[in-house]
Amino acid sequence: FILGRAFTAMVLCILFLPAFRVKTVNIEGNVVLSDEEILSMTGLSYGDHILSGVSGNIFDLLSLNYGKTEQAIMEKNPYVESITISVKIHSTINIEIKERQKIAYIKTADGYLAIDRDGIVLELSSADNASEVRPVICGM
Numbered sequence: 001f002i003l004g005r006a007f008t009a010m011v012l013c014i015l016f017l018p019a020f021r022v023k024t025v026n027i028e029g030n031v032v033l034s035d036e037e038i039l040s041m042t043g044l045s046y047g048d049h050i051l052s053g054v055s056g057n058i059f060d061l062l063s064l065n066y067g068k069t070e071q072a073i074m075e076k077n078p079y080v081e082s083i084t085i086s087v088k089i090h091s092t093i094n095i096e097i098k099e100r101q102k103i104a105y106i107k108t109a110d111g112y113l114a115i116d117r118d119g120i121v122l123e124l125s126s127a128d129n130a131s132e133v134r135p136v137i138c139g140m
Helices: 002-016 035-042 058-063 067-076 127-132
Strands: 024-028 080-088 092-099 104-108 111-115 121-125
Touching (some): 035 092, 067 080
Parallel strands (some): 024 092
Antiparallel strands (some): 104 111
């Protein structure tokens, strides 16, 4: 009976205390993507509960694992090579990101494809800004 009340009190504290609301977000490693874009991709915003981006089972919830959110970001944005989202109690979210870098462009009928060192297409640039795309790989 006492254990049940203690558990209920703990859950209520976690849900309603301001210490569990996002007040600070530290983003490191981004060059191409802005802090706002990265924060938007996570689905988090200031004032949200720190558990709102946690996905998965009860173990993910207890360990504050944002693994599924990280995976979804890497799948949706080709610039994101890796991302780690962690929580520091007292309302801080730390986001560490590693971006892919453009190394060349490939000319296509629609414009220029920017690629990274692994050949992953990062973006399509229009033919209008051809003077800004260097180096261009030809003959493919």
